[in-house]
Amino acid sequence: MxxxxxxxxxxxxxxxxxxxxxxxxxxxxxxxxxxxxxxxxxxxxxxxxxxxxxxxxxxxxxxxxxxxxxxxxxxxxxxxxxxxxxxxxxxxxxxxxxxxxxxxxxxxxxxxxxxxxxxxxxxxxxxxxxxxxxxxxxxxxxxxxxxxxxxxxxxxxxxxxxxxxxxxxxxxxxxxxxxxxxxxxxxxxxxxxxxxxxxxxxxxxxxxxxxxxxxxxxxxxxxxxxxxxxxxxxxxxxxxxxxxxxxxxxxxxxxxxxxxxxxxxxxxxxxxxxxxxxxxxxxxxxxxxxxxxxxxxxxxxxxxxxxxxxxxxxxxxxxxxxxxxSDTDFRDRENNLEMVPDHPSLIQIKNLNFRYPGSENHVLNGVNLTLKANEVHTLAGASGEGKTTLMNILSTLIPYEDGEIIVNGSSLAKLDAKRWKNQISYLSQFSHFFPGSIEDNIRLGSRNATEDQILEASRLAQAHSFISELPNGYQTVLGEDGLNLSGGERQRIALARTFLKKSPIYFLDEPGSSLNKELEVALMRSIKTLAKNSIVFILSHQQQTMMASDRISILKEGVITESGPASEVIAARDTEVNVEGVFG
Ligand SMILES: Nc1ncnc2c1ncn2[C@@H]1O[C@H](COP(=O)(O)OP(=O)(O)OP(=O)(O)O)[C@@H](O)[C@H]1O
Ligand SMILES: [Mg+2]
CATH class of the missing domain: 1.20.1560.10 (ABC transporter type 1, transmembrane domain)
Structure with missing residues (x-):
């Protein structure tokens, strides 16, 4: 105490x-x-x-x-x-x-x-x-x-x-x-x-x-x-x-x-x-x-x-x-703000090291990775390897000190964090729901969205069919933190909320978790349509997600051990005995 x-x-x-x-x-x-x-x-x-x-x-x-x-x-x-x-x-x-x-x-x-x-x-x-x-x-x-x-x-x-x-x-x-x-x-x-x-x-x-x-x-x-x-x-x-x-x-x-x-x-x-x-x-x-x-x-x-x-x-x-x-942290940041590029299309991560304050071990140990627009890029890696940590650093939810992150030529550390977050549609690994209807919760993605936009986002997220079958449809009131829905249903509402916010950058942490194979395949099709002109960065070790990606990178012991076109990485993996074991 x-x-x-x-x-x-x-x-x-x-x-x-x-x-x-x-x-x-x-x-x-x-x-x-x-x-x-x-x-x-x-x-x-x-x-x-x-x-x-x-x-x-x-x-x-x-x-x-x-x-x-x-x-x-x-x-x-x-x-x-x-x-x-x-x-x-x-x-x-x-x-x-x-x-x-x-x-x-x-x-x-x-x-x-x-x-x-x-x-x-x-x-x-x-x-x-x-x-x-x-x-x-x-x-x-x-x-x-x-x-x-x-x-x-x-x-x-x-x-x-x-x-x-x-x-x-x-x-x-x-x-x-x-x-x-x-x-x-x-x-x-x-x-x-x-x-x-x-x-x-x-x-x-x-x-x-x-x-x-x-x-x-x-x-x-x-x-x-x-x-x-x-x-x-x-x-x-x-x-x-x-x-x-x-x-x-x-x-x-x-x-x-x-x-x-x-x-x-x-x-x-x-x-x-x-x-x-x-x-x-x-x-x-x-x-x-x-x-x-x-x-x-x-x-x-x-x-x-x-x-x-x-x-x-x-x-x-x-x-x-x-x-x-820690007012100083934020003041420092605010002092040297650089404008966020209008439509970021390239994120370069160079030699990024990171360990949580108070912890001895480095989670990231010299990560090098490039994310581009028009490409669905999936980062795979076993549980606890630091995938979510990397995504949180990229979203400026966690400050980084050691290494470089360059967005269209400017350093991420110098960008206006608020404007930067505005450019990102983020799906958290653990989504939170607020008391209110399904529509209210989806609308968090974009406050002024029209009804049609909400329907479109829900269709992309494979959520529309199950929501419209509910007796109250989009007006169904979610219980405390959405507990009256199944895991997969919650996931799809969270995805609809993320998709409703149209952005040049999509960061999706385990989008296919709790979804069956068919839904996962359908979801990846939607994500591919979103990827046009946008950076899409996915964290996942699910097979369908990886197979539908353009590029796969693998994070292991704090470094990227492999990175390449999806077909090549998967082909190399197929020769190994236990695919699931390697990917996660
Ligand atoms: N807030 C925190 N403070 C200290 N250590 C943390 C914190 N969050 C995560 N870690 C540690 O950092 C490491 C990486 O965690 P992270 O959540 O990034 O893994 P992950 O690759 O996303 O795993 P998963 O696939 O299970 O989601 C883990 O060893 C975890 O224990
Ligand atoms: Mg994670």
Whole structure:
């Protein structure tokens, strides 16, 4: 479990604060609400003290004191409206800010790219996306408004008290800061516990997701009970750490209440003594006494919001870590962009070496290969030889460093990656489907495709006949990740999606997998029609696919051991005993 350095949390808190301050409209609104609240508190307590003074000590005279009653009622009403405004502004600010961060997170995930995301970070990212950003909610809707109130209301009350009755003002001045000091002391302790809780939470998230996704496999191996037990264990740990955090939150709440009550009592005693001595008038004494709890209230609410603020800062630290993650990689790329050729027709791979970061072994060890337009080129090789890796490098899903890839004379490393991807129709080895109809999923290939284009792509992919036989045809809703279809049907929908995007380059990773021989032959016929004017690069070790190709290359132990016209390569292979064994 990775934990975040406390220093980083502090920095994140400052950054969240700074970013909140840049939302000037909201901040001004909150400040305005706080100042008005302070003014109506003064009006409310002043009129209350005058009314009580009049009722008990002076002659009550409705014509003289009546308007104080109206002021009192008005003040209570305005205060309620201000409390509502404050909440509303806080919530609006939080919604606004969360949307901003979500957008940024999605953009970042997109930038980092699917291949590098596949590492251990996925579970954590999902946790961030769903929960981390939600934790920022309290930071913006509770913590910031509470901080603004704490910075204004006590100050205004203190000024008035100082002016009316400075000895009480002195007591306010000494006791007021006690509360934030206590809070700080407890807060630093709570920080460690919150970090621990967050770590357990992330682990629980990732674990739960993995278990649900692998439920079928677990069931087949009869291991669902033990998976249940381990989820149970992780959840129990989460409960324990959560209770620890809550304990501290309750304790700090109690201490704040205690400090506020004791401070109010000190003011009461001090006013009482001076009242007896005749050093202060009853009405003013009462006014100051009524103000005392109002003076401490913003500190107390800030204290309870502090916990939410710490959680937000913790989540923020993780978010910012991701935002700042390897930014330089991408900036470097963006700095020297060269235009992508309009219709790339030649890709030359020269001496390409590659190993995955953190891994010792080279997957590619000096690959040399040329891909041309008007040619169906199939790369064969046993499982794990690095075929998909090579295709991902060519698609700029994985950055490469060692070797050259030249596209119509320009280096791939210098091309605008986004524009380059636009030139490629890519069939992934493991296609993903999104909730929605078959048509929606095919349309991902080209958003503005007409109905006819979708039908044409589906025919080319050998998908049209089975789709039109479904009761709802193209409107059939795909279950979670297309699970209500057979493997071959999913493959053909994925192919239709790839074909719908008309491109000068087709990269097809195992297009014939899960298809029977007849379908594979038919598919290759379609691919040949697509190949006119386009580069078609296929990864496969299936016989029909290879036989229908123009050129075959063989990848073995990180190098191309053979490359030539399909007929020649196959003829050479036919003399060997075990064709399948050689090809994969
Ligand atoms: N993200 C990754 N990080 C580290 N190693 C990886 C990663 N992806 C693949 N590998 C390793 O790189 C090697 C090549 O994998 P690759 O997926 O390119 O093989 P392949 O030829 O496409 O295999 P198959 O025919 O089974 O699809 C394998 O040994 C694999 O374990
Ligand atoms: Mg592969």
């Amino acid at each position: 990775r934990s975040i350095h406390p220093h980083k949390v502090e920095q994140a808190q400052k950054r969240l604060f700074r970013e909140a301050l840049s939302l000037r409209g909201f901040i001004a609104g909150l400040l305005f609400a706080a100042v008005i609240t302070a003014v109506v508190i003064l009006a409310q307590m002043y009129s209350l003290s005058v009314i009580i003074d009049a009722a008990f000590l002076q002659e009550w005279n409705a014509s003289h004191y009546g308007h104080y009653v109206i002021i009192l009622m008005g003040a209570v009403a305005v205060r309620a409206v201000m409390a509502w405004t404050d909440k509303w502004l806080g919530m609006k600010m939080s919604i606004h800010q969360k949307a901003r961060y979500r957008k940024k997170l999605l953009k970042k995930i997109h930038e980092i790219g699917p291949v590098r995301l596949k590492g251990e970070k996925t579970g954590e990212l999902i946790g961030l996306q769903l929960n981390g950003i939600e934790k920022l909610d309290d930071f913006y809707s509770l913590y910031i408004p509470a901080a603004i109130r704490m910075g204004t209301i006590p100050l205004i009350i203190f000024g008035v008290v100082m002016w009316l009755d400075w000895p009480s003002g002195l007591v306010f001045m000494i006791t007021g800061p006690l509360i934030p000091i206590f809070m700080y002391l407890i807060g630093t302790k709570a920080g460690d516990k919150i970090r621990e809780q967050w770590g357990t939470f992330r682990r629980m998230n990732a674990h739960f997701l993995d278990t649900i996704q692998g439920m079928d496999t677990l069931k087949l191996f009869g291991r669902e009970k033990s998976a249940g037990r381990s989820i149970n264990n992780v959840s129990r740990m989460f409960r324990v750490t959560t209770m620890r955090v809550l304990k501290i939150a309750f304790l700090s709440g109690m201490i704040l209440e205690l400090a506020a009550s004791v401070s109010t009592a000190v003011v009461a005693v001090e006013i009482g003594v001076r009242l007896i001595e005749g050093m202060v008038g009853f009405q003013i004494g009462l006014f100051v006494l009524l103000l005392a709890p109002e003076f401490y209230l913003p500190f107390r609410t800030f204290g309870s919001a502090h916990h939410a603020g710490m959680e937000g800062a913790e989540a923020g630290a993780r978010l910012f870590e991701l935002f700042d993650h």
